[in-house]
Amino acid sequence: MSTSRNPSELEYYWKKFREETGEKYKDLFKTSVERGNREAKGSGYKDKAELRISKYEDKNFLQNIATEVNKMMPLYKEIHAYVRRKLIKFYKNETIMKDGPIPAHLLGNMYAQKWFNIYSIITPYPNIKDETNITDVMLEKKMEPIDMFMMAENFFYSIGMKNMTARFWKNSLIEKPKDGRVVNCHASAHSMVDGKDFRIKMCSTVDAPTLATVHHEMGHIEYYMHYSHLPYVFQESANPAVENQCKIIESAILSKCNMNQEMREGGRQALGELKSSVYRNFVMIKSEKFVEACKESLKDVMSSLPKKTYSSVVAPSYGGELNKPSRKTCSVLIEAENCNSDDARKLFKAQINPRKENIGILYVKEISDSRIIINCDSKKDRDKLMTTIEANPKFPKPTVPQRKNLQC
8 A cells, every 4th residue: 555556456455455354343343332332331431432531531522632633624634635636646547536535545555544655746846855765774774673673772762761671672572473473563562560571562664654653662661661660550641641742752853754963952852851840731842942953954844844744734633533433424325227336436526526515525435336325424415415416417316325324
């Protein structure tokens, strides 16, 4: 998904991945949700979502998150429109609506979550050398996964934090096993709660995104190590956001991908202030030196900003949508009589302009060889869409699905 530029190949694997996961494990997922909700109710919560949100101790948590995501939306929409225009120019024969959604399989990520893998297509300055692309340098130096972990350890030690323990190096899984064992490759950090045994589990590849992930996960380990002397109940962060303050610093200020030394130095000073007063309103960039370094380094920042934007803005927007509480949605079903569902989906995207008609559409999905389903944001949007489709002679008559979870 990250390297291929063949749209047919990308679409094939995008579909196959979902056919081999979502549909097959749908019933298990439902069972998991039901069990989670039962356990939450046993602890006095309405459901598991309420239990998870309670950790933030904020009655208006969802509204506050929605507010912050909405603040990013104007910038996100501009980025979306820019990327869409670049993709239309690159994939000349693909059906990409000029003012509609971008086909997810073209965004360089299985979940359309981060877009920097297609940076070579969407770069605003194709003739300028990308100084932030360190993957090639890593490969030229013939680095191995262990080298990335040692770099991360040296980095954290250089700013006054701890080295990894002997058990960390012995027990961590940093590469995919070569003996055929099947493991969960999703990167994660773990404390075994004895104050000595800390581990990272991930299947590392030598590239810049993985290097950033290694630093992120080791940031969690640093957190665990610094609080390991406390009673168990106090080893957890005050809420899930506190622990990730380390992520903000390491990713945004002290990133190994940040080429400017003065900015890193300013970041270290800011980190020192934060370490001494982590609960002081989380003010981590008061440092005058950091601010001055930012001003002096404006050109460096601007040259690397576009690539960082495709993860730092897109990913939170993606996460905000993904983590919304589940809700009933309003759907329209189209039975394709003279063509298959894929052709019907492309025909819909080519003929119907939801934005022009001011219709809120969440997604268009093939559900069988001859049927597509169009998920709308509200009953009003669904009714408007049905009227629009009925007025178009190229489409068969739309219907409302009978499945309860697809009704308003």
